[in-house]
Amino acid sequence: KFPNRYVVAICHGTGLRQLQKHSLRQDFILEHLQSLDHVFALHASQKEVIQKICGIDSQKISVIGTGYNSAVFRELELPRKPAVIFAGKLAEKKGVMSLLRAIRQIQAPFPLKLAGGAGNEQELIEIHQLADACHHPVEFLGRLDQPHLAEAFNRCTLFVLPSFYEGLPLVILEAMACGLNVVCTDIPGVKTWLDNSIPGHNVHFVSLPEMRNADEPNPESLPAFEAALAKEIEACLALGSPPSFDLQHLSWNGVCSRILQFIS
Secondary structure: OOOOOOOEEEOOOHHHHHHHHOOOOHHHHHHHHOOOOEEEEOOHHHHHHHHHHHOOOHHHEEEOOOOEOOOOOOOOOOOOOOOEEEEOOEOHHHOHHHHHHHHOOOOOOOOEEEEOOEOOHHHHHHHHHHHHOOOOOEEEEEOOOHHHHHHHHHOOOEEEEOOOOOOOOHHHHHHHHOOOEEEEEOOOOHHHHHHHHOOOOOEEEEOOOOEOOOOOEOHHHHHHHHHHHHHHHHHHHOOOOOOOOOOHHHEHHHHHHHHHHHHO
C-alpha cells in the first residue's frame, strides 16, 4: 500500500501464537510479512521464532524489549500487607486455575487478588468455583485501569504470573516498578532478557508444565507444576522487600529510543 514508506512491525507474541495454531490465510500473511522493511522483536528467542515461522531474514529483525509507563507504575506511599496479586485475563491459559489449585497447598493464610476480565464465561465459572473452595480469601478486582492497577500492586507484596504463553510480559516490569517480588513461569526468552536487562532482578521462575502446543499444557503434568508453583510462592512470600531497580531504560522513553535508532 505504501511503497515509498518505511514500514515496520512490532511483534508482541499473540500473532506468532495464532500462526502456529491455525492456517487461516497463512500464506497471504507470511508473503506480506516478508515485505516488511524491519521487524522489532521482544527478545532473542522470539527473534528466532519470527525467522523460523515467517521466513524473515535475521538482518531485518531487531530486539527492542518492551516498555512500561514509569509515570504510573512506581512505588507509592500506601500500606502494604502480605498478599499475592495476579493481573491479566482470567483464563486457564493464563494459569489462573493452576494458581488457585497451587495456593490451596500452602497452609499459612494470605489473600489472593485477581485483577482482570474474563475471556471465557465457562472458565470464569470454574475459576469462581475454585476460589470458593480455597481456604485463602480470593478477591476479584475486575478490570483495572493503569492507575488503579498500580495502586493495587502497591498494596501487595508478591506478583504471580503463572501463564503458559507470553511474548514478553510487560506486567512483570510494572509489578517490579511498584516494589513487588515476582514469581513467573519460565516462558522462553523471558529469563534471558531479564538477566541481560536487569542484572540481579528479583523474578523467580517456575518451570512450565509439559506443553501440547503453543499455549496448552498437558493435563497430566499440571499437578507437579502446581506443586512447584506453590513452593515458590510460599518461599517468596517470606522474602522481605526487594531492592530498588533502575528500570528507566525499560520505560516508554527507553523503548522508543531503541526503535528510533533503527528508523531515523
